[in-house]
Amino acid sequence: MSRVEKNNKKKKTKSLFFKISITIISIIALLIAIGIGTFYSIFNKIDNVALNKENLGVTSKEELEVYDNYKKIKNIALFGIDSADGVGRSDSMMIATVDSVHDKLKITSLMRDSYVNIEGYGYDKLNHAYAFGGPELSIKTINQTFGLNIEDFVTVDFASLPRIIDILGGLELDITSEELEYINGYIDDINSKDGTYSPHITYAGPQLVDGVQALAYSRIRYTTGGDYERTRRHRTVLEGLFNKALTVSPTQYPTIINEILPYVKTNLGATDILSLATKVATMGGGTLEQDRFPRDGYGQGEMIDGVYYLVFDEAATKQQIMDYIFDDK
Structure with a gap:
């Protein structure tokens, strides 16, 4: 930066x-x-x-x-x-x-x-x-x-991300055309392993994504910029997650805390x-x-x-x- x-x-x-x-x-x-x-x-x-x-x-x-x-x-x-x-x-x-x-x-x-x-x-x-x-x-x-x-x-553990993001109602991400080439393969892999049914991303640009889609986005490895871009995507997801949490009603805190703590060391x-x-x-x-x-x-x-x-x-x-x-x- x-x-x-x-x-x-x-x-x-x-x-x-x-x-x-x-x-x-x-x-x-x-x-x-x-x-x-x-x-x-x-x-x-x-x-x-x-x-x-x-x-x-x-x-x-x-x-x-x-x-x-x-x-x-x-x-x-x-x-x-x-x-x-x-x-x-x-x-x-x-x-x-x-x-x-x-x-x-x-x-x-x-x-x-x-x-x-x-x-x-x-x-x-x-x-x-x-x-x-x-x-x-x-x-x-x-x-x-x-x-x-x-x-x-x-x-x-990133395995907690989809559950937390879904509780918060999803995240807004701006997906590039290059990221679009890879993200759906990661979505398929997560769906297969976790028994979820998250849909494919169909277009580039700003959009609301669910937990599986956000995790898939954070896992993308092969775009231009390599690890620099991957760490940027991690920060983007974490910042988006944090900002979304600021809008949550206090009544949801116990649910979120219960959901995430088992994944924390x-x-x-x-x-x-x-x-x-x-x-x-x-x-x-x-x-x-x-x-x-x-x-x-x-x-x-x-x-x-x-x-x-x-x-x-x-x-x-x-x-x-x-x-x-x-x-x-």
């Missing part, structure tokens, strides 16, 4: 952030209304996974102290896995940053084909770290490669989540921003031993991510 695009994004998301804050406050109010005990019983549906925080490769205090307020910035790894592939790779990798210094929420996307050093396995694709060692090794690889201090994660406890929600809700006047790394011009695709990788300038990218997350540059 260029600086011009980022500046435009800042202008557009002021009101969105306000809506996010109000929505989170509403959710907290709903939890209080239904009773904290009920919330904790619902929360127990989450697969809670402990992490060894001594084995997360957190960047040294000395290196982070260059950024005066780094302790006030919370980073959480977000992993999207697709259980349909049967191998446990993280198909989508993002960092959610709660920046109370600059009053911002940031979503940082990482390219899954990035050629990185995975401890114990050598250089490989970034998304393979999750398959090799789950969230712990994946977080360690991200911290060691990009100079971060992530200690928490949330993993969501995290090391965060219920109290941690409520604390984060409260922190975000108090960040009035902030913005929601997105960026993707490696940035354009700092990496290129290469075939190594017959496998495609995104080889990038590690030193420059590490500095860019640290500056973006900790110093808002």
